[in-house]
Amino acid sequence: MTQEAHVTQGPLTTEAGAPVADNQNSETAGVGGPVLVQDQLLMEKLAHFNRERIPERVVHARGAGAYGTFTVTRDVSQWTRAAFLSEVGKETETFLRFSTVAGNLGAADAVRDPRGFALKFYTEEGNYDLVGNNTPVFFIKDAIKFPDFIHTQKRDPYTGSQEADNVWDFWGLSPESTHQVTWLHGDRGIPASYRHMNGYGSHTYQWTNGAGEVFWVKYHFKTDQGIKNLPAAEADRLAGTDPDSHQRDLRESIERGDFPSWTVQVQIMPAAEAAGYRFNPFDLTKIWPHEDYPPIDIGKLELNRNPENIFAEVEQSIFSPAHFVPGIGPSPDKMLQGRLFAYGDAHRYRVGINADHLPVNRPHATEARTHSRDGFLYDGRHKGAKNYEPNSFGGPHQTDRPLWSASAVSGSTGSHPAATHAEDNDFVQAGDLYRLMSEDEKTRLIENLAAGISGVSRDDIAERAINNFRQADGDFGKRLEAAVQALRG
Numbered sequence: 001m002t003q004e005a006h007v008t009q010g011p012l013t014t015e016a017g018a019p020v021a022d023n024q025n026s027e028t029a030g031v032g033g034p035v036l037v038q039d040q041l042l043m044e045k046l047a048h049f050n051r052e053r054i055p056e057r058v059v060h061a062r063g064a065g066a067y068g069t070f071t072v073t074r075d076v077s078q079w080t081r082a083a084f085l086s087e088v089g090k091e092t093e094t095f096l097r098f099s100t101v102a103g104n105l106g107a108a109d110a111v112r113d114p115r116g117f118a119l120k121f122y123t124e125e126g127n128y129d130l131v132g133n134n135t136p137v138f139f140i141k142d143a144i145k146f147p148d149f150i151h152t153q154k155r156d157p158y159t160g161s162q163e164a165d166n167v168w169d170f171w172g173l174s175p176e177s178t179h180q181v182t183w184l185h186g187d188r189g190i191p192a193s194y195r196h197m198n199g200y201g202s203h204t205y206q207w208t209n210g211a212g213e214v215f216w217v218k219y220h221f222k223t224d225q226g227i228k229n230l231p232a233a234e235a236d237r238l239a240g241t242d243p244d245s246h247q248r249d250l251r252e253s254i255e256r257g258d259f260p261s262w263t264v265q266v267q268i269m270p271a272a273e274a275a276g277y278r279f280n281p282f283d284l285t286k287i288w289p290h291e292d293y294p295p296i297d298i299g300k301l302e303l304n305r306n307p308e309n310i311f312a313e314v315e316q317s318i319f320s321p322a323h324f325v326p327g328i329g330p331s332p333d334k335m336l337q338g339r340l341f342a343y344g345d346a347h348r349y350r351v352g353i354n355a356d357h358l359p360v361n362r363p364h365a366t367e368a369r370t371h372s373r374d375g376f377l378y379d380g381r382h383k384g385a386k387n388y389e390p391n392s393f394g395g396p397h398q399t400d401r402p403l404w405s406a407s408a409v410s411g412s413t414g415s416h417p418a419a420t421h422a423e424d425n426d427f428v429q430a431g432d433l434y435r436l437m438s439e440d441e442k443t444r445l446i447e448n449l450a451a452g453i454s455g456v457s458r459d460d461i462a463e464r465a466i467n468n469f470r471q472a473d474g475d476f477g478k479r480l481e482a483a484v485q486a487l488r489g
Helices: 040-050 143-153 164-173 175-184 232-241 245-255 310-315 334-350 428-436 439-453 459-472 474-488
Strands: 063-072 091-100 115-123 126-133 205-208 214-223 261-270 296-305
Touching: 063 245, 063 310, 091 296, 143 164, 143 334, 164 175, 164 439, 164 459, 175 428, 175 459, 232 439, 245 296, 428 459, 428 474, 439 459, 439 474, 459 474
Parallel strands: none
Antiparallel strands: 063 091, 063 296, 091 115, 115 126, 205 214, 214 261, 261 296
16 A cells, blocks of 8 residues: 555645745746746745755665564563563564665665664654664774775765775775675675665674663664575666665555564673673674574564655654663774764754754654754744753753763773784684685675776785685685686786
């Protein structure tokens, strides 16, 4: 069933509410004469049209979204005091935005790129945003490298095109990217649709229970539709013939009542085990192997309602990993720490300082009570209330109970690399991933990587990139080197 259009009866009006007499002909100085500035309906329409777009997201510009429901299926109160997770059967409204990373707003859906998996829970304690991807790891482990990384993925400032030299030069000089690059060029690098891929919180987060005990947690969203991917050739064809393929598939599946769903899982690590774990548990380029911390089913996520206006609800939706609720907080993950600032700052620039007043962004199950006032698009919601705290006029006040538990710190300030644990290096998990693949999967992986690396202009860039995969697994490197050489002649 398609979404019913919202029909407003009565005469057409200006933005100020005055009735419009003629919406077909602009006012002129006589028949065939020049248009008059006094035709304020024309001026209003053109001015509004010029401003109908806001700056697109620098990353994750191309996306689609839907509303849904998260339902708790397991008691997790032993690990977190978050109210929306407090009892089996509890339901929370959600909004999920899918996206590609590198493409602009008009790019195609069926491309080799990570997919954003940004989920907003409208909880009774405020909105909780879980901003992840369809991959459990990422290319880099420190946010200070993020602008440089994205510059390599976007258009070159001189050529105006994405350049293989930039992409592979950076990856070759950043060995930590080897795990994610292996993942990206494998079969799951191009999902068949948003419905047929997993989602991951990717980062490590803190859960705190009612007794103040701390746990580290990773989120997994396993698609109930099954994993389906596109071969490179089919993806190229689809991107050219149907650039909106993923967005259309999501919308139409919900319209016909075929609601996509995901089984929600968590991996849980008691805080005391983090220091001695074989991998740095806060390194975004690493996973926690399931044999160490088996995923536990805790809930079900279902998407069941399409947005009525893509611009208002998808383009203007904002997500920030800094949007926590009591019982959930950040970890020392250096990428996450940078994102706590960067996402909110991006939204304040792109959508405006009052973006959280928009219906898709404001809390749905509670009320936002702040002392923030004024600014672009301020809606006057506070009326005459005082705008400071503390005050003696009945205004909102602090709770004196932190949302998450404090973490111990020690040592001197400085630009420190991430801590190294017993089995940490940049290649071990990429090698593990390669060795898990079937022979056919390995062949496709090599073909996809070789196609990319062969496009660089310098032999040293190609060799450095190949060497990272050689260090992950000898067979991996040997086969990739031969494939690149064959394509480069």
